[in-house]
Amino acid sequence: MNDSGKTGKTTSDAVDPTEHSTRALPESSSESPITEPKPLSDAARRALAEAEARRAAYEAGAAALPKELGGRGGKEPGRYGDWEVKGIATDF
Numbered sequence: 001m002n003d004s005g006k007t008g009k010t011t012s013d014a015v016d017p018t019e020h021s022t023r024a025l026p027e028s029s030s031e032s033p034i035t036e037p038k039p040l041s042d043a044a045r046r047a048l049a050e051a052e053a054r055r056a057a058y059e060a061g062a063a064a065l066p067k068e069l070g071g072r073g074g075k076e077p078g079r080y081g082d083w084e085v086k087g088i089a090t091d092f
Contacts, residue, residue, distance in 0.1 A: 040048070
């Protein structure tokens with residue numbers, strides 16, 4: 001029992017949420033030092049260049065397509081399986 005006659009934790013045992021933990025944090029400099037990134041190999045550079053070229057070609061092709069006027073709103077039903085517009089099942 002504590003001084004107030006109640007059983008349980010005393011006020012000294014209670015955790016103060018404003019106090020910071022006294023547990024030691026690991027020092028990041030000794031455990032996982034930040035190093036310079038490894039230089040890329042020639043194959044990795046070629047792969048990145050090819051990917052960038054594919055992205056540019058895709059974006060150029062998409063920009064060349066005409067915009068759809070008066071089309072159905074929302075996601076493409078063939079891709080997302082959304083065959084319903086305002087509760088009515090639709091088909092092409």
